Amino acid sequence: MELDDLKATWKNSTSNHTSTSKNKIMELSQQKSYGPVAALKTALGKQVMIIPFLIVVLIVQALRKPDLQADPFFGLFAGIIVLASAFFVSAYFILGNMSRSDAPVADRLKSQVRSLGQLLWCYRLVSLAGVVMLAVFLEVFKGVGTARLMEPWYEIDSWLRWGTYAVLLIIVFILSRSRFHKDFGKHLDEIRQNLSAIE
Amino acid sequence: MADQQRKEAFAEQIAGNEALIWKICHLYGNTPEDRQDLFQEIMVQTWQSFDQFRGEAKFSTWVYQVALNTAISGIRKKRRSITIMPQEVMSDMADHSPPDDEQLQMLHKAIRQLNGIEKALTLLYLEDRSYREMEAILGISEATLRVKMNRVKEKLRKLTKA
Structure with a gap:
């Protein structure tokens, strides 16, 4: 069977189609998207809810116990909020770039691979920065403020403590990758597969 | 309004x-x-x-x-x-x-076995779109499209024979 021989039959096959009414087209266009970008937006939308909650906790604690403001861990908490907010802002712009679907197919595939890579990079960077901040605060502010509650931790040999921080970093690195891969790995693999079919 | x-x-x-x-x-x-x-x-x-x-x-x-x-x-x-x-x-x-035509059904079956890009290429070819238009839609150069199209035709020939 030759493809060229079927061109006419293929084109005529449209004549059997009945059409969807314009009202239904309008109705369908207003439905919710179930594409990967929408899924990412939903997932991030759920996570972003934690920010106002954390800010409220931070303010309430600061008002209730003014001396807390001098506690380094209060700074750590605030730093984590800033980090998380930075991630959500970056994700917002990355998702904005991914949303456009009126570009040539090859360009869109490349842009999606790039955007998902950026998103993973941001996610991983923020997670790792959180662990580094925790380690720095624990080690720099020994015996100050809330760190006083960690007294047994400082009794452990410093090599073991630093080793634990390193292991924690590796775990977070792996977890951030596997979590992302679980959610979007299959989709990313499919995009890469299609991209390799182009190149 | x-x-x-x-x-x-x-x-x-x-x-x-x-x-x-x-x-x-x-x-x-x-x-x-x-x-x-x-x-x-x-x-x-x-x-x-x-x-x-x-x-x-x-x-x-x-x-x-x-x-x-x-x-x-x-x-x-x-x-x-x-x-x-x-x-x-x-x-x-x-x-x-799906279309009633037996040949078209066979073609549909074969096209479904192609990857996403090959499917797009076949569709545009069957719809008689020019290579220039295909380039604009797919973002693949005309020369590459011609090579790929020949490969797809060969692939479809094999798939419909099998």
């Missing part, structure tokens, strides 16, 4: 290109539900991008871009089992069952 006019203009344009959208849905969706989901997602994506259509290219070229992008990378394979579209909307949609 302006929004309603925009919606009507959109529906008007889509109605004129509906057949080509369904052809894409047929090639990329394996089940009737997949096709209807894909059709709906294409409607959502075209509507969301409608503001960006400046009329520099033909509307059909633009629709091909959005629809193929949605079919290739804009829809997640793993879907929930619940119906995403209200039943009354689905039942009012056009009946787009």
